[in-house]
Amino acid sequence: MDADDFVDSLGVNIRLNNDGTPYDTRFNDVRNRLNELGVRHVRNVAPEGNPTFGSNPNRWGEYINRLNDLGDDGIKSALTFNKRLSNKTPDFNAIDDMLGRIEDHLQGSVEAVIGLNEYDNNAPSSQRNDGTWVDVWRDYQDDLYAEVNSSSSSWVRNLDVVAGPVAFPNRIDDLGNVTDRVDVGSAHYYTESRPENNSRLNEIVNNRSIAFGSKPVYLTEGGYNYASLTSGGISDKAGGKYVPRYLLSNYLAGVERTYPFEFWSRRNDGQAERESHFGLIDYNGNRNVHFYAMRNLIDLLGEATWNGDDWIRPIFSPAKLNYSLSGNTGDVQEALFQKSDGTFYLVLWQDDSVWNTAATPSNPPTGDISNSSASVTVNFHQDVDRVRRYSNLDQNSGANVDQTVNNPSNTFNVSVPDEVVVLEIDTGNSLKIEAEHMEETVGTDWRVRTINGNTFQGTINGSGNGWNNQDSPPRIAYTVANVPAGQYTVDVRGDTSSQGSSERGRNNSFWLRVNGGTWELMSFDTDRGGFFVQNFDTTFNLTSGDNLVEIAKREDGTRIDWVEFVPTGQGTGTGSSSPSPFPGEATRSERKLFGDGLQLSLTAPVASIISGVTSLFSNSRFSAEPELDE
Numbered sequence: 001m002d003a004d005d006f007v008d009s010l011g012v013n014i015r016l017n018n019d020g021t022p023y024d025t026r027f028n029d030v031r032n033r034l035n036e037l038g039v040r041h042v043r044n045v046a047p048e049g050n051p052t053f054g055s056n057p058n059r060w061g062e063y064i065n066r067l068n069d070l071g072d073d074g075i076k077s078a079l080t081f082n083k084r085l086s087n088k089t090p091d092f093n094a095i096d097d098m099l100g101r102i103e104d105h106l107q108g109s110v111e112a113v114i115g116l117n118e119y120d121n122n123a124p125s126s127q128r129n130d131g132t133w134v135d136v137w138r139d140y141q142d143d144l145y146a147e148v149n150s151s152s153s154s155w156v157r158n159l160d161v162v163a164g165p166v167a168f169p170n171r172i173d174d175l176g177n178v179t180d181r182v183d184v185g186s187a188h189y190y191t192e193s194r195p196e197n198n199s200r201l202n203e204i205v206n207n208r209s210i211a212f213g214s215k216p217v218y219l220t221e222g223g224y225n226y227a228s229l230t231s232g233g234i235s236d237k238a239g240g241k242y243v244p245r246y247l248l249s250n251y252l253a254g255v256e257r258t259y260p261f262e263f264w265s266r267r268n269d270g271q272a273e274r275e276s277h278f279g280l281i282d283y284n285g286n287r288n289v290h291f292y293a294m295r296n297l298i299d300l301l302g303e304a305t306w307n308g309d310d311w312i313r314p315i316f317s318p319a320k321l322n323y324s325l326s327g328n329t330g331d332v333q334e335a336l337f338q339k340s341d342g343t344f345y346l347v348l349w350q351d352d353s354v355w356n357t358a359a360t361p362s363n364p365p366t367g368d369i370s371n372s373s374a375s376v377t378v379n380f381h382q383d384v385d386r387v388r389r390y391s392n393l394d395q396n397s398g399a400n401v402d403q404t405v406n407n408p409s410n411t412f413n414v415s416v417p418d419e420v421v422v423l424e425i426d427t428g429n430s431l432k433i434e435a436e437h438m439e440e441t442v443g444t445d446w447r448v449r450t451i452n453g454n455t456f457q458g459t460i461n462g463s464g465n466g467w468n469n470q471d472s473p474p475r476i477a478y479t480v481a482n483v484p485a486g487q488y489t490v491d492v493r494g495d496t497s498s499q500g501s502s503e504r505g506r507n508n509s510f511w512l513r514v515n516g517g518t519w520e521l522m523s524f525d526t527d528r529g530g531f532f533v534q535n536f537d538t539t540f541n542l543t544s545g546d547n548l549v550e551i552a553k554r555e556d557g558t559r560i561d562w563v564e565f566v567p568t569g570q571g572t573g574t575g576s577s578s579p580s581p582f583p584g585e586a587t588r589s590e591r592k593l594f595g596d597g598l599q600l601s602l603t604a605p606v607a608s609i610i611s612g613v614t615s616l617f618s619n620s621r622f623s624a625e626p627e628l629d630e
Contacts, residue, residue: 002318003337003345007302008311009251010294011041011078011259012280013221017063021266022283027066029285030264032527035073037280037291038298040311042070043220043259046079046098046113051105064105071109074306078112078162078220078259081144088124090116090140095147103153108309113148114186114220115141115164120171134174137164138181145181160184163212165220169200172207184256185212189222192232193357193367196246205253216256222246223260226288227277228367229270237368238355240289240394241419243280244297245349248335248420260294289394293420295532296393300422303339303566305489305535312489314340314566321346321425322381328374332416341564344425350374350418373415380410383427387412390422397530398495401453438551443474445553454531456495457551458559459507467511467554475511475552485544488565495531495559496524507557513550514540521554531561540565 014030016023023030034042044067051061067077079102083094102110116137123133145161165186166172172187187204208217224242227233234242243260250258265279276283280291304313318338323346325334331350338344356367378387389403399422405412414423438457440446445459457476467473496508508524520538542565551560 003301013262043078047101076111080114112160114162118167121167169204173210175211179213185217196249219258221261234355240293243290244420293394296399299533316340324379327376346423348416349420352418371418373417378412386426388424438476438478445474456561473553477550490536491564493561509554511552
């Protein structure tokens with residue numbers, strides 16, 4: 001499976017329209033943290049009131065401005081049409097008004113519109129009692145679909161119309177066949193305190209075809225509640241394990257997109273209040289471990305770059321890895337992904353419960369469950385050059401590399417816990433350079449170091465900043481052989497925290513050039529600690545044959561774990577990386593292509609079609625969550 005296709009399936013629920021909450025009062029922080037998380041999709045509500053702009057925008061004008069700010073960052077919105085009258089019935093007349101505001105003010109920032117939210121649970125009691133809520137739901141969905149598809153604006157007509165999600169999976173089939181009024185089906189799947197795979201998930205898988213046929217399905221709400229003193233709540237620690245498992249399981253079940261609820265908690269009413277504890281970030285702005293777990297999984301598997309208009313995703317056909325698992329595999333789940341550079345990522349976890357579901361307010365939970373890791377052997381039935389194991393995804397410092405084996409022969413023994421671990425598997429088809437194989441050609445300030453399993457090239461603290469003459473500062477270099485010609489952008493994994501958070505702006509940059517060309521300034525974002533991946537849109541032209549890659553110091557304390565060159569779509573062929581001597585050097589034949597350090601991946605742009613994943617999907621929930629606030 002395409003690794004970036006999984007990343008593109010991830011979104012999150014936000015509530016920018018909620019006055020007085022952190023979404024309102026701390027929008028800049030919300031925006032920065034969304035970019036840090038790495039999601040490309042969010043869900044909110046359609047603008048329900050007439051906006052005013054200028055120096056004093058009203059509530060809806062400011063809301064629209066903020067949706068456009070996110071759109072500028074490549075974070076696109078799916079907006080729920082949910083305006084109600086005083087008697088709780090939907091306002092049919094508002095559909096045209098809300099769609100008009102989207103058409104007039106939100107082009108490029110909105111990608112989908114969604115029908116009524118959980119109307120099966122929020123309709124007037126009379127409609128819920130006699131079942132006529134279904135007729136109202138169908139009429140509203142029909143009007144929304146017709147309005148979008150009859151719009152005079154072509155970009156509005158291209159919006160996906162998503163079915164209004166019901167609260168309970170057994171009510172999906174109550175909708176009947178609605179394939180003529182939706183482009184995408186929907187469901188809500190809150191697991192409460194249970195593992196991600198349970199009977200409710202299967203119930204949705206079975207019911208979704210009745211309503212939506214073979215159309216894709218979005219999971220527009222779902223996930224976990226972290227109010228550990230409530231029935232159905234779990235601890236943050238348990239969330240750090242469950243959230244990646246939940247996202248992966250949804251994707252494997254055929255979910256086109258999952259929007260966990262929610263991004264930032266809007267209330268601060270203590271551990272016994274559910275609505276205060278749905279967020280990946282708490283009310284006060286602290287990132288929870290499940291935020292880090294989701295962020296680090298995206299960092300490992302994503303590779304698309306945002307060019308200001310579109311997400312540029314490498315086009316390739318994922319290959320097959322010939323492998324099998326043996327050992328204690330009874331509870332082990334697996335998902336195999338590949339990036340466009342040929343590297344495979346085998347994601348493994350045990351689907352055991354990590355939370356005591358018997359914990360209740362009357363039984364103060366010490367609910368975290370520790371499960372023994374499973375001893376598993378990965379058997380390779382083809383040549384493999386290196387395997388590297390990433391673990392502890394729920395840390396701010398990034399996933400740890402805690403196991404590396406070069407030339408593992410036919411087997412790799414791995415301990416699989418009740419949380420996600422990722423095996424990065426290189427088969428010799430990608431072009432990579434490790435930090436310990438890059439050689440310093442000027443100066444003595446670069447050092448190879450290892451922290452938490454991450455081996456990197458770093459410039460020495462205290463050795464000076466402000467190196468703007470790139471030909472004189474210390475630099476490292478490497479020659480890559482047999483490179484396919486083409487244009488490439490660069491992804492870099494690095495760390496700006498070598499001198500503490502207050503100094504990140506002083507150790508976040510370096511210079512990079514190829515084949516003696518122009519030195520390009522590369523600067524990491526400074527609002528993150530630990531190792532993370534940053535996408536740079538600077539382009540480099542590589543020629544067929546050998547290419548000399550150089551990295552020069554600009555600031556002391558800079559840490560670079562790896563660099564990846566990603567094709568922009570020009571050039572053909574494949575290549576392989578082998579070290580070549582610099583002038584005056586002897587060839588070091590013992591140098592290995594793979595190791596634990598700076599990784600330079602020159603990805604061959606191969607023309608093909610990205611295969612999509614058929615959405616089968618499903619969703620579950622035990623108790624309905626509140627209405628999407630207006």
